[in-house]
Amino acid sequence: MNFLSGLEKFGLDITKGKRLFEDEEDKNDKKTEAQKAAEERIPSEEDFLLEKRIQCKVCDKTFTMKMVKNGRVRRMEPDPDLRPRFQYIDTLKYDVTSCPYCGYTAMNRYFEHIAAAQMKLIREEITSKFKPTTTKPEEMYSYDVVIDRYKLSLMNTIVKRGKVSERAYTCLKISWLLRGKIEGMPSGTEEEKQAIAACQKEAEEFYQQAYEGFVMACSKEMFPICGMEQSTMDYLLAYMSFHFKKYEVASKYLASVISSHGASRKMKDMALELKEQILTELRSQRQ
Numbered sequence: 001m002n003f004l005s006g007l008e009k010f011g012l013d014i015t016k017g018k019r020l021f022e023d024e025e026d027k028n029d030k031k032t033e034a035q036k037a038a039e040e041r042i043p044s045e046e047d048f049l050l051e052k053r054i055q056c057k058v059c060d061k062t063f064t065m066k067m068v069k070n071g072r073v074r075r076m077e078p079d080p081d082l083r084p085r086f087q088y089i090d091t092l093k094y095d096v097t098s099c100p101y102c103g104y105t106a107m108n109r110y111f112e113h114i115a116a117a118q119m120k121l122i123r124e125e126i127t128s129k130f131k132p133t134t135t136k137p138e139e140m141y142s143y144d145v146v147i148d149r150y151k152l153s154l155m156n157t158i159v160k161r162g163k164v165s166e167r168a169y170t171c172l173k174i175s176w177l178l179r180g181k182i183e184g185m186p187s188g189t190e191e192e193k194q195a196i197a198a199c200q201k202e203a204e205e206f207y208q209q210a211y212e213g214f215v216m217a218c219s220k221e222m223f224p225i226c227g228m229e230q231s232t233m234d235y236l237l238a239y240m241s242f243h244f245k246k247y248e249v250a251s252k253y254l255a256s257v258i259s260s261h262g263a264s265r266k267m268k269d270m271a272l273e274l275k276e277q278i279l280t281e282l283r284s285q286r287q
Contacts, residue, residue, distance in 0.1 A: 045089045045141070048072050057112065058119050058127065059102035066141065067108075068094050080274070081239045082232070083176045090180050092173055093146045096153050103130030105153040107173070109227065110166060118160035125159040143181035150174045168213025169226040171206045178203035211240045231256070231263035235271055247278050254278075 049066045056063070074087040084091060098105035103126045106114070114122075139145055154170045156162075182199050186192050214225075214237055223230045238253035257263050257271040 043088050048089050049094070054097060054099075054111075056099040056102060056104055057114050058104040058122050059099060061099065061101045063100055065097055066094055079176075079179075080270075081243070082236055083179065090177075092177055092180065093141050093143070095173070096146065096149050098149045098152060100132050102127040103132075103152065103156075105149060105156050107150075107153060107166075107170060110157075110162070114160065118162075121160050122156060126156060143177060143184070147174060147177050147181070150177065163217065163221060164213050165217035165221055165225045168210045168217055171213060172210035175203045175206040175210060178206065207240070207243070211237070211244065214240075229262060231260040231267055234260070235263075235267055235274075238271065239274060242274060242278060242281075247282060250278055251275070 048069055050069050051064045052067045053062055053064050055061070068089070068091050073089060073091065076085040076087055078084050095108050096105065097108055097111040102123070104114075104122050135145055150170060150173060154167060154174070157167050157170060178199055182196055182203070185196050185199065187196055214233065217225055218233060218237070223233070225233055228236070234253045234256045238250045238257065241247070241250035241253060254271045254275050258268055258275075260268075263271075
């Protein structure tokens with residue numbers, strides 16, 4: 001029986017009508033092989049990126065850079081020290097903007113915010129000596145190239161006399177990027193193990209600079225610092241203090257987070273978990 005009979009008078013072809021009740025399984029069976037392959041394909045970083053035109057504040061020239069399509073990335077649990085993680089992509093690699101013409105470089109959040117006096121310093125100390133590099137397109141966002149870009153950002157921040165917090169945050173992100181680079185490095189040969197050790201040493205040095213810089217910034221600057229409210233910064237400094245085995249200092253920062261009215265429940269849970277780690281470490285030292 002054709003349940004659509006009688007609709008011919010409207011000029012419709014009722015022979016092409018669908019079944020009254022169609023199973024989802026039937027629909028899935030009709031998917032083409034191409035559709036199935038597309039669903040099973042693991043996305044590449046390119047799938048999460050778009051190109052944006054940027055006008056440099058220092059030299060006024062225009063260039064393009066790749067940025068993350070924030071609506072497409074899937075956030076995962078961060079590292080214990082708040083290093084962000086996303087599925088299929090390390091967004092940190094796309095969080096720095098560098099003018100290929102004059103060398104002015106800064107993290108995205110700071111790139112547009114530069115005073116006339118700072119521009120003058122950049123032109124005198126960076127642009128006058130800057131030599132553009134020829135990087136292959138496929139290497140533009142490799143860890144090595146991006147880490148150099150962040151180091152150039154750090155140099156720019158020093159030259160323009162930027163805030164201590166900006167310098168510290170840049171050091172922290174370089175350390176995180178080195179950590180990301182290590183995660184993808186092979187470790188089969190002795191030479192590869194030595195390369196990892198050298199990378200770990202450099203990451204540790206930048207982590208130390210970030211820690212010292214943030215401690216200094218908290219005594220001189222108003223919150224939020226680098227977009228972080230006090231409870232977030234306190235937790236970060238607590239974890240970094242724990243990393244450097246400064247357990248008493250870490251405990252003080254954690255007490256501030258746990259008692260804070262502004263800290264989220266998740267942040268307090270992370271602080272309590274870190275507190276347990278500190279107590280466990282202290283107990284093991286006494287034994």
